[in-house]
Amino acid sequence: MALIELRDIKKFYHLGGETIRALDGVSLDVQAGDFTSIIGPSGSGKSTLMHILGCLDTPTSGSMRLDGMDIHDATPRQLARVRGKKIGFVFQFFNLLPKLNVAQNVELPLIYQGTSGRSRKEKAMQALQLVGLHDRAGHRPSQLSGGQQQRVAIARALVNDPRIIFADEPTGNLDTHTGEMILETFCKLHQEGRTIILVTHDPEIAALTPQKIEIRDGKIAQNVDAKLAGKESRFKLSTSSH
Amino acid sequence: MNLLDTILVGIKEVWAHKFRSMLTMLGIILGVSSLVAMSALVKGMENGMKEALVAMGGLEKVRVEAQDDLPAHQKHLTDQAPGLLMRDIYALQSGAPLVKNITPIVEQHGYRSRINITYQNKRARPWRIYGTWPGILDLEDHRVEHGRMFNEIDNEMARSVCVIGVELRNDLFGDPEKTGKEIIPVGKVIQINGQPFTIVGMFEHYMTEKERKEKELARLEALKNPQAQVGVIRDKGRSGSGPSGYVFRLKNNSVFIPLQTMMIQFRAAAGVDETADPKLSGIYMKVKDIGVLETALQQIRNVLQVSHNGIEDWTFRTEEDLADGIQLTISNFRMSGVIIAAIALVVGGIGIMNIMLASISERVREIGIRKAVGATTTDIFIQIIMESLVIALMGGAMGLAVSIALVQSITAFTPNENNPVITLQAMVFAFGCSAMVGMVAGMIPAFRASKLHPIQALKYD
Numbered sequence: 030m031a032l033i034e035l036r037d038i039k040k041f042y043h044l045g046g047e048t049i050r051a052l053d054g055v056s057l058d059v060q061a062g063d064f065t066s067i068i069g070p071s072g073s074g075k076s077t078l079m080h081i082l083g084c085l086d087t088p089t090s091g092s093m094r095l096d097g098m099d100i101h102d103a104t105p106r107q108l109a110r111v112r113g114k115k116i117g118f119v120f121q122f123f124n125l126l127p128k129l130n131v132a133q134n135v136e137l138p139l140i141y142q143g144t145s146g147r148s149r150k151e152k153a154m155q156a157l158q159l160v161g162l163h164d165r166a167g168h169r170p171s172q173l174s175g176g177q178q179q180r181v182a183i184a185r186a187l188v189n190d191p192r193i194i195f196a197d198e199p200t201g202n203l204d205t206h207t208g209e210m211i212l213e214t215f216c217k218l219h220q221e222g223r224t225i226i227l228v229t230h231d232p233e234i235a236a237l238t239p240q241k242i243e244i245r246d247g248k249i250a251q252n253v254d255a256k257l258a259g260k261e262s263r264f265k266l267s268t269s270s271h
Numbered sequence: 272m273n274l275l276d277t278i279l280v281g282i283k284e285v286w287a288h289k290f291r292s293m294l295t296m297l298g299i300i301l302g303v304s305s306l307v308a309m310s311a312l313v314k315g316m317e318n319g320m321k322e323a324l325v326a327m328g329g330l331e332k333v334r335v336e337a338q339d340d341l342p343a344h345q346k347h348l349t350d351q352a353p354g355l356l357m358r359d360i361y362a363l364q365s366g367a368p369l370v371k372n373i374t375p376i377v378e379q380h381g382y383r384s385r386i387n388i389t390y391q392n393k394r395a396r397p398w399r400i401y402g403t404w405p406g407i408l409d410l411e412d413h414r415v416e417h418g419r420m421f422n423e424i425d426n427e428m429a430r431s432v433c434v435i436g437v438e439l440r441n442d443l444f445g446d447p448e449k450t451g452k453e454i455i456p457v458g459k460v461i462q463i464n465g466q467p468f469t470i471v472g473m474f475e476h477y478m479t480e481k482e483r484k485e486k487e488l489a490r491l492e493a494l495k496n497p498q499a500q501v502g503v504i505r506d507k508g509r510s511g512s513g514p515s516g517y518v519f520r521l522k523n524n525s526v527f528i529p530l531q532t533m534m535i536q537f538r539a540a541a542g543v544d545e546t547a548d549p550k551l552s553g554i555y556m557k558v559k560d561i562g563v564l565e566t567a568l569q570q571i572r573n574v575l576q577v578s579h580n581g582i583e584d585w586t587f588r589t590e591e592d593l594a595d596g597i598q599l600t601i602s603n604f605r606m607s608g609v610i611i612a613a614i615a616l617v618v619g620g621i622g623i624m625n626i627m628l629a630s631i632s633e634r635v636r637e638i639g640i641r642k643a644v645g646a647t648t649t650d651i652f653i654q655i656i657m658e659s660l661v662i663a664l665m666g667g668a669m670g671l672a673v674s675i676a677l678v679q680s681i682t683a684f685t686p687n688e689n690n691p692v693i694t695l696q697a698m699v700f701a702f703g704c705s706a707m708v709g710m711v712a713g714m715i716p717a718f719r720a721s722k723l724h725p726i727q728a729l730k731y732d
Contacts, residue, residue: 085725106647113645124640138644
């Protein structure tokens with residue numbers, strides 16, 4: 030059974046009397062252990078797709094199962110629980126809380142799981158160790174570089190040991206070199222067996238991932254772009270994932 | 272999310288905006304402190320008034336007083352009104368079994384009747400001079416400290432003896448607080464309007480609870496360093512001020528002489544036809560049991576109706592009227608205090624609501640992040656309520672501290688016998704109010720924050 034099953038997902042917005050078909054019948058499967066990129070130009074609906082996959086939003090119609098659970102008719106409370114237990118997010122703008130230090134930021138998802146204080150600290154330190162930032166636990170996000178902040182965000186996404194990690198343009202706000210390091214981290218996580226979905230508009234980043242889904246006008250493009258399929262990535266990663 | 276974490280997050284958030292939170296708390300601080308201070312003032316007033324009530328003889332005391340103005344329908348009978356006479360005493364003694372210690376009083380107003388007391392070259396003017404029976408001791412809650420009260424024989428033989436209050440002694444023989452030695456004037460002969468009277472007794476110094484404490488304190492201090500003050504305690508002026516202190520001062524400035532003596536020495540030539548005026552100013556008595564006050568009053572009324580041929584030239588004064596007055600005054604004060612405090616608390620609550628609304632609109636993104644990592648609607652709701660509660664409770668705690676300081680400074684600056692008393696009850700109530708204000712004020716902001724959609728919140732800049 031696939032980790033995520035999407036069947037004929039539609040998401041419509043009503044904007045000034047006009048219906049915008051952000052997603053118009055998307056069906057796809059994501060298997061456990063996949064490293065999938067969702068690619069498409071801006072406005073194609075890829076962010077909407079990621080929000081629905083990440084249980085941040087519910088579809089207008091269609092069915093979705095995540096890890097054996099029906100998501101399409103879940104209550105907001107159930108969605109919050111799923112987000113807390115099974116999903117980790119990495120955002121383009123890091124989205125760390127500036128008033129908390131690095132360790133506290135990483136602990137955040139555990140707080141809402143009701144994890145006790147001591148085991149929260151342990152798990153947070155383990156997650157920080159994975160991204161190599163355990164020596165910065167007491168720093169504020171503002172004292173870190175962009176790449177370090179994104180690694181903290183990755184640690185936060187990992188801390189509750191989620192079934193799947195979503196990354197929305199994780200390198201969009203970083204320079205090429207730092208971006209490479211972040212992508213390398215994701216590849217490493219993939220090799221450790223984690224399921225990752227990476228949203229990007231950059232074909233060269235998408236070329237790094239074994240699975241690719243291209244979204245155009247709210248639908249999955251039937252054939253992945255030829256130039257995308259044969260693309261050689263400009264990123265030279267030490268740990269190549271294919 | 273467990274409660275302790277939520278509270279910690281709330282405290283951190285308040286701490287992160289110290290100045291803003293402090294300003295917000297101000298409303299609650301004012302509300303709580305005014306609530307506690309007001310209740311302390313009212314409590315003090317209540318204590319003072321109750322003290323005065325006891326000093327006047329307690330609730331059981333009933334006074335029948337002569338009334339010159341007859342009711343409208345009896346105006347034409349004015350010249351037939353007998354007034355209160357000794358025969359009323361005897362009638363009551365036999366006809367009103369529910370009352371005891373029926374005592375006649377002839378009262379002279381020291382200032383109105385220009386009564387002078389002299390001793391050698393010293394002169395004093397008593398507030399009241401009473402001709403009465405020894406039973407007045409119990410009725411007026413008097414206690415003779417030195418010498419004795421005049422007795423029935425003194426009365427029967429119309430002896431020229433008197434018992435005086437402490438302040439009259441101070442005027443005539445010197446104040447021990449000023450001279451440093453106490454003179455007990457028992458046996459001394461003074462002149463009351465030129466007629467010699469032997470002092471047979473002196474009452475104790477009546478004072479309010481507060482004066483008593485101050486005296487005790489001063490005495491202890493004098494004991495500690497005897498060099499500083501050799502028995503002379505600083506002059507605090509006359510004892511008692513304000514409405515309830517009056518009762519104590521009145522008692523300290525009174526002279527009591529036997530009824531017969533009063534009749535013979537001060538009344539003999541008073542009437543227009545040169546016969547003595549036999550009228551009493553009042554009849555004091557005590558109800559045997561406070562539970563039968565109404566029945567006892569009816570008995571007195573029945574007896575006096577008969578002995579006065581139905582002419583109502585007398586009236587009742589019970590301390591219950593006074594007690595009711597006290598209750599009314601106190602509940603009025605309490606009401607106005609509660610209204611002021613309630614307004615302050617409401618304003619404080621609005622302040623909290625305002626700042627919480629501002630706070631969540633600048634933290635939309637934070638709320639989005641929290642929701643994305645698994646916070647439920649309830650988690651966010653509780654978090655915001657907690658922050659509001661933390662502000663309100665800190666304000667409440669500070670308000671309690673401020674109220675204690677406030678009450679102490681009130682006591683220090685305006686000393687009177689109605690010392691404000693802070694009760695635990697008032698503090699608990701005020702603190703509870705601040706908690707409730709925090710909850711209610713946090714409701715709308717918390718609801719708004721919890722309803723934010725995670726995606727919109729994350730996109731928000």
